[in-house]
Amino acid sequence: MNLLRAAFSVSSWTFASRITGLLREMLLASAFGASAITDAFNVAFRLPNLLRRLFAEGAFSQAFVPVLGDIRTREGDAAAKALIDHVAAALLWAVGLTSLVGVIGAPLLVYAIGSGLSGSAFDDATVMTRIMFPYIGCMAMVALGAAVLNTWRKFMLAAATPVLLNVAVIAGIWLAPQFMARPIYGVAIAVMIGGLLQMGAVWWGLRRLKLRPDVLKSPRRAFGYAGVKRVLSQMAPALLGVSVAQLSLIINTQIATHLGEGRVTWITLADRLLEFPNALLGVALGVVLTPSLTRAASSNDQAGYNGLIDWGLRLTLLLGLPAALALALMAQPLTALLFHNGKFSDTDMIQTALAVQAYSIGVVGFTLVKILAPGFYARQDMRSPVKVAVIVLIATQLMNLLLVPYLSHVALALSISLGAMLNAGLLYVGLRRGGAYRPEAGWLVFLIKLMIALAVMGAVLWFMGQGVDWAALKAAKWERAGRVLAMVAAGAATYFVMLAVLGFRLRDFRRREPTLPAPGA
Template sequence: MNLLRAAATVSSFTLLSRITGLARDIIIARTFGAGALTDAFWVAFRIPNLLRRLFAEGAFAQAFVPILGQVRTEHSEQPEAIQVLLDRVAVTLFVALFVITLIGVIGAPWVVMAMASGLTSPARAAEFDAAVWMTRLMFPYIICMSLVAFASGVLNTWRKFAIPAFTPVLLNLSVIGSSFLLAGRLEQPIYALAIGVMVGGIAQFTMQWWALSHMKLRPRLLTPIGPALKDPTVRRIMRQMLPATLGVSVAQISLLINTNIATWLTPGSVTWLSFADRLMEFPTALIGVALGTVLLPSLSKANADPDKTQYSQLLDWGLRLVLVLGLPAALCMILMADAMVATLFHYGAFTGADVMQTRTAVMAYSAGLIGLLAVKILAPGFYGKQDIRTPVKIAVAVLLCTQLFNLALVPWLAHAGLALAIGLGACLNALALYVGLRRQGIYQPGAGWTLFIAKQCFALLCMAVPLWLASQHIDWLALQGTPFLRIALLAAVLGVSVFVYLLGLALVGIRPRHFRRAPR
């Protein structure tokens, strides 16, 4: 199987998603700046987004995809058995999330207090009320996205990667459209963003449900809940979801703590972190998420093979590709952070001071980029064997370490300390997962790693030269009045740097063909 081609498909649509997401954030920055009400929107959006990752995409995919792949293999001649499982899993997920959404809408003030206690002071009452209103409006978003996660799991299991990777574009387009069409018509313009989020969630659900219908795999949500809860396979998925939810919740709890701390810092801190996180999503999604998405079904299939060498070779392939693509991305983020932030966001209400504050957060996040990417490869090494408990134990320990990093770094670096703590925590997570896979004999590094890393270092040194020269000789803030020149300069610098990096790889003998196909 050509895993590189599958990963490239996911990356291509994910790139489109991230570009439209970046356009969305540019419009938000230009229109609303980095102020108190913008912070209120990001707080409100983070709550359903957090629950979506907690109950849907992360935990659900980790528990559902390996079991669905196994059921599909065992019942390949019985499509009705697969359909019954899809019906029962979907209705169970829907009912559970409906109850959670109802509780969230009613208890929105208390949820916001827990998420952003810095907004509870009397001086920030308007921001608190805005966050509560937007939280209530966007809470049903998790129902849509949970069903989208379900559909994505089915489509990815059937090797249909394109539509799940494309649908996030609809969310970004909806928010952009709402910003233009509704912001000027509402008493509180920031509410247009929340409306756009809900419209985008419904659009994503509609497209993925249509894709399942086209494949004759659409579940029937009117299935009785009683038999679904008694189904042994559904129960097995739920049992797997419990540790998976705990594992995902560790990362989300860390994010919750960081958001809460940021609301106590200078107004705008939540927004600076959100925009820095948007830049980091490009490499993490294009590389880490894409590789993780195509690896998990392949690992689940390889786990059923009596010959276990392919399982280790798949992980080795993923880690090498992470370094080849992730290290130059980290280098660009560190040396060109001010250039990227200024070129993308330095317009309208987003000031030069906001650029500098966002820049420090980008550089801090970059320190942990390889860790963030490696986790996307190493964690599926456990999930493919239906071992979710080990990554959970590691994640709990990493959470504790991350908070210790916060204690040390936030007083010194403010909001950038929060970003650096997340990056260092990701590196610890990746290291612990790597050690765990080695100790259990799941992963054995292939031959030639030392030489491979040495070749990488040569290519990275070549790439650093044009990046460093550009960072020293171009004043990116001064180019605000000539945005097209600034965009052209950034594109030229990045283009030359990538060319030099690829040339360096070619000189030391690393070729694309070395990563094109999965190990056999």
């Protein structure tokens, strides 16, 4: 399998997801502005999203994918199918109970994450939490299905499903005002519809592979299965690690609600821009690398394992560094183009752009973590990333304590970014010290060439952005769009032309997955 082609396939669908996600946020910002009601929606949506990252796409996937890949490599497809059936049943029981508790305890959950919301906004957030909380159940099943599809090298469907959520929410933003007195509630309902559509799509993919899980099992039978116990034993430290990371987001959201109206929305929109490079590169490479790293580790192929890590790190820096630089230099142009419409004011645009610049510092850190952390998970070492996550949490909140009084909401983005860089650095040191990874030859020359290309690209973007009043261009939408697209095209062209001049070729980054013996061979 050509890993670069697989990563490009995942990245392409992820790009479609992020484009529709941006359109979703643009319409939401235009329809409701950076107001108390959008703060309430963002707080309510963050609750199931946090649990999705915690249980479904976070600790569960980190524990399940290596175990599933290891069993498939060592014991074959029949044993893997039995594991899928029992894990799916156990997961369904767990998320069903969690959803019920969340709906009943919605006011307490909203208070825990957004106690600074005003009275009416707090009530709206509670109602929308009850509407959207069962979304975690849908996403848990989607995460399981995606893990199976990725293990069987069927990457595209799992990468494409988030588009369905965005399309459903966009439809909700358009249609809700025609049918509901509180249109924002219609958007919350659309989130649930999107979750059901995602689950249906993944289940269809599993059915085509004849891997659709048999979930009709009692809790005792499901949780008593040896493979489930193994996943749970791996999930416990992974859950702690992901919990630490999500706790930082909860604290930051809580702080933002006390800084004043609109802060939660500014941070949320800035985070949306951050997700573009993170998802297009970090998520895509993580999805493709994790099964391959697991196979290499399970087969004791140290050379193949080392080569995969090295390839992922180089590709991350090659594409992540220009993305970070472009996001920093184009924060205001991009924010103006995407969000500065309708009820979204000049102040909203400027403050969101400042948060985008703070987030740009962490782009490389976020993407590197997606490469380095799977290096531990593939070796079924869940504890090392947990220790790193605890250190990062403490450091992040100390930075908040020092910086928030001076930088307000920008400090929240900055602390997350610096924490991501610290996270990546500590994970890298851990892999090196443990002997799991040794850099291959050519890194110094590679980095020098990258710095030259980045310097030229940065100079071009800086020059093109000088003297432009992006707030004043709100009434000249086409001119604004043309200027921004010209900057994007010029920056990309400059960077890749410089890479070509410096000797970089696409074939240098092609990599095939190591060929391993069949199970039992």
